[in-house]
Amino acid sequence: MTAGPSGVPGADIGYMLVLEASTYQASVALVAGTRVIAEREVATGRAEHEHLMPAVAAVLDEAGVGVAALDRVVCGAGPGSFTSLRIAAALGKGLASAPGGPRLASVPSLLLIVAGAADRLAAGTYLASIDALRGERHAALVRLERGAGGAGGAGAGGGDGVRIVPASAARRLPEKVVGEWAREAGAMMIGPGCAIEAWPAAHGVLLLRDHVSDADLESWEPDYGRLAEAEVRRAAIAADRAGA
Amino acid sequence: MTRVLGIETSCDETSAAVVDGAGDDVVLRSLVILSQDAHAVFGGVVPEIASRAHLTSIVPVVRRALEEASLGSDGLDAIAVTYTPGLVGALLVGVSYAKALAFATGRPLVPVHHLEGHLFAAALEHRDAIPPFTALLVSGGHTMVIDVAAWGDYRLLGATRDDAAGEAFDKVGKLLGLPYPGGRHVEALALQGVPGRYPFTRPMLRQNQRPGDADYFDVSFSGIKTAVLRAVEDGAHDAPADAAAGGGSASGQAQRHADIARGFQDAVIGTLVAKTARAARKYGRTRIVVGGGVACNRALAAALRREAAAFGATVFTPSPRLATDNAAMIARAGLFRLARGDVATLDLNAYATAGLPGLRAA
Numbered sequence: 151m152t153a154g155p156s157g158v159p160g161a162d163i164g165y166m167l168v169l170e171a172s173t174y175q176a177s178v179a180l181v182a183g184t185r186v187i188a189e190r191e192v193a194t195g196r197a198e199h200e201h202l203m204p205a206v207a208a209v210l211d212e213a214g215v216g217v218a219a220l221d222r223v224v225c226g227a228g229p230g231s232f233t234s235l236r237i238a239a240a241l242g243k244g245l246a247s248a249p250g251g252p253r254l255a256s257v258p259s260l261l262l263i264v265a266g267a268a269d270r271l272a273a274g275t276y277l278a279s280i281d282a283l284r285g286e287r288h289a290a291l292v293r294l295e296r297g298a299g300g301a302g303g304a305g306a307g308g309g310d311g312v313r314i315v316p317a318s319a320a321r322r323l324p325e326k327v328v329g330e331w332a333r334e335a336g337a338m339m340i341g342p343g344c345a346i347e348a349w350p351a352a353h354g355v356l357l358l359r360d361h362v363s364d365a366d367l368e369s370w371e372p373d374y375g376r377l378a379e380a381e382v383r384r385a386a387i388a389a390d391r392a393g394a
Numbered sequence: 395m396t397r398v399l400g401i402e403t404s405c406d407e408t409s410a411a412v413v414d415g416a417g418d419d420v421v422l423r424s425l426v427i428l429s430q431d432a433h434a435v436f437g438g439v440v441p442e443i444a445s446r447a448h449l450t451s452i453v454p455v456v457r458r459a460l461e462e463a464s465l466g467s468d469g470l471d472a473i474a475v476t477y478t479p480g481l482v483g484a485l486l487v488g489v490s491y492a493k494a495l496a497f498a499t500g501r502p503l504v505p506v507h508h509l510e511g512h513l514f515a516a517a518l519e520h521r522d523a524i525p526p527f528t529a530l531l532v533s534g535g536h537t538m539v540i541d542v543a544a545w546g547d548y549r550l551l552g553a554t555r556d557d558a559a560g561e562a563f564d565k566v567g568k569l570l571g572l573p574y575p576g577g578r579h580v581e582a583l584a585l586q587g588v589p590g591r592y593p594f595t596r597p598m599l600r601q602n603q604r605p606g607d608a609d610y611f612d613v614s615f616s617g618i619k620t621a622v623l624r625a626v627e628d629g630a631h632d633a634p635a636d637a638a639a640g641g642g643s644a645s646g647q648a649q650r651h652a653d654i655a656r657g658f659q660d661a662v663i664g665t666l667v668a669k670t671a672r673a674a675r676k677y678g679r680t681r682i683v684v685g686g687g688v689a690c691n692r693a694l695a696a697a698l699r700r701e702a703a704a705f706g707a708t709v710f711t712p713s714p715r716l717a718t719d720n721a722a723m724i725a726r727a728g729l730f731r732l733a734r735g736d737v738a739t740l741d742l743n744a745y746a747t748a749g750l751p752g753l754r755a756a
Contacts, residue, residue, distance in 0.1 A: 199741035200486075203493045207740055217498040232442060233483055236449055240487045243453055244494025249468045251498055368453045371446060378442035384435070 164221030166362075167209070167245070167252065168352035171202060171238035172230025172259035172372075173280055173342055178205040179352035180213050186353045188212040194234045202237055206245075217245055220252035224355055224362055227256035229288040229320055229375025230280055239372050246367050254365045256372070257358050258320065259350045260290040263341050265314045265358050266351025268294060271340075275317060277332040279341040280350070287328045288375050291317035291335055314357045322375050396471045397423070397463075398732065400725025401456065403488030404480025404508050405535075406430040406439045408451035409721035410459035412470070413518070413729055420729060422518050424462035425722045426455050427715060437574045438564075445483035452491050459721070467499050474504040474728020476511065477738075478748040479535070485744030493740055502737040504728040507750050509536060511723035512685030513548075515712040518726055523683050523710035528674040530666060530698070533686030533719075534560035534575070537666075539611050539673045542683070545730050546752040551673045552611025555598075559662060560688045562615035566622050566658050570651045580655050581691050587649075587656025594621050594661040599668055605676060611669050611756070618661055625654050663697050671701045682709045689717040 165187075168179045171194055179189040190205040210216065225242040228235045246254040263278040264271065273296040279289040295313040323331065332339045340346040355362065377385070395414050402409040407430070412423040430447045433439045460467060475492035477485060496503035512531050516523035525547075529540040537554040557565070560577055567576015570583065598614045629650065674682055682702055688694060689711050699709045716722055731737075736751070 200743040201741060203740045207497060236445060237486055237490045239449055240490035241494040244491040245498050247453060247495055248498030249466055369450050371449050378440060380436050380440040
């Protein structure tokens with residue numbers, strides 16, 4: 151493991167470069183210990199130029215940190231935008247493929263919504279949600295607890311005793327159902343276009359250390375949250391034939 | 395000597411290769427091609443499935459290409475990647491991976507146009523397949539006749555006005571009930587067909603065409619595809635010699651399909667050969683280079699060689715693994731572009747289509 155910068159709390163954690171791109175508002179953060187060293191937000195929709203890789207370079211340049219000094223490159227694991235997730239994943243794999251490069255890891259993107267906005271949220275249960283297109287949303291229940299642990303404590307991942315706890319698996323549901331789920335769970339909806347507006351933010355990884363998982367460099371792929379459309383149609387045809 | 399890693403993910407092949415050399419003295423050190431077979435059940439390439447497969451294939455494919463070249467990525471001088479044309483989602487995997495690897499290793503990133511790669515493919519196997527030459531690019535996505543005065547100096551003489559030649563082969567394969575992709579199956583079936591039983595008109599080929607006519611070098615394959623459809627549907631009614639081939643029996647239908655395949659292939663090849671020969675004659679070229687997946691068609695190569703011999707030209711075709719989509723040609727074209735200083739910045743994107751650098755109209 152690469153040592154973090156001297157003078158940074160939790161420096162033994164090392165540098166993590168985080169690439170989150172499950173929505174069209176992507177972000178890149180370099181974190182070490184309990185600190186965000188540098189961060190950029192990037193729009194990733196259709197454009198003449200691709201901006202995520204320049205953001206990676208800018209973040210590392212601002213911090214004066216080279217790729218070889220990174221301990222991990224952490225990709226937002228999804229669910230979310232197929233193409234944006236894949237760009238981040240391919241960038242992560244490219245960085246991790248370099249000699250002496252960082253280990254590849256991932257972190258659930260829906261957790262990054264709550265974790266990224268934690269400094270303005272009260273303790274409670276949230277339904278983190280993003281658009282899944284076709285009238286559906288990806289969603290997961292997430293609990294934000296305060297006072298459950300100290301700064302950098304095991305499981306807390308952050309300062310001020312903030313703790314992010316997944317309270318359900320991620321699901322893809324019709325928009326109406328998502329709202330009902332939030333009401334039944336007594337949860338506040340948070341995410342792009344929700345009552346509490348927030349985007350998955352790369353710096354949220356500081357509160358999610360327990361949820362960062364090492365990933366196999368060769369075989370890892372994001373959780374896209376849905377099959378390719380052709381696979382859905384083929385499965386429907388197969389089901390029709392089986393029922394006929 | 396300069397060592398370049400090439401990466402190609404424009405469609406449904408994940409490929410990486412290493413070339414080593416300078417100028418036209420280039421050696422292919424390694425080539426790995428992983429073809430996706432998941433698309434056959436869909437009858438065509440599904441972009442999202444292709445893109446997902448590239449992401450889980452790219453690391454092992456690049457790793458193996460470097461191992462076979464006995465190199466680490468720090469032993470490279472540059473990384474070349476296909477950025478256009480192709481499926482954007484698929485291209486983005488290669489482009490993003492290449493950008494990050496180039497950045498992490500401090501190596502220049504070289505953007506390569508896929509079609510320029512095809513122009514270079516034959517040169518990896520044939521030392522004389524170098525400019526000046528007439529190029530026939532024939533694949534599932536493109537059909538072009540290009541005059542190559544020098545590397546990077548391309549004159550577009552003709553192109554398809556609708557379907558690409560490979561696309562026509564695949565569609566006709568489907569009409570004949572053959573597996574996808576249909577090109578090689580149509581070629582195999584045509585071998586059993588009797589020439590002349592289905593004398594389809596050679597598309598966009600007239601005796602009275604003159605240089606300067608808009609369609610002198612252009613091709614079109616949608617009409618013949620429709621003619622094949624009619625022949626398949628009409629069966630014995632439109633085929634004068636069908637009775638001799640067995641009428642409406644199962645074996646008769648099989649022979650009829652073989653005859654249709656033969657008639658289709660002869661017509662397409664007839665047009666491609668005639669247009670390419672016109673181009674070579676007009677510009678006085680004594681070399682003809684074929685690239686793209688349809689270059690695997692042996693009947694095309696044989697017909698082109700026969701025609702070229704009539705005016706003293708030599709035909710160069712790459713072997714099948716270099717004719718179809720592959721990273722060796724991308725690395726080779728990348729070596730040329732690197733020497734010209736054509737390197738990309740980190741905001742390089744992928745594009746479904748973009749002009750071939752150095753291409754001008756006739």
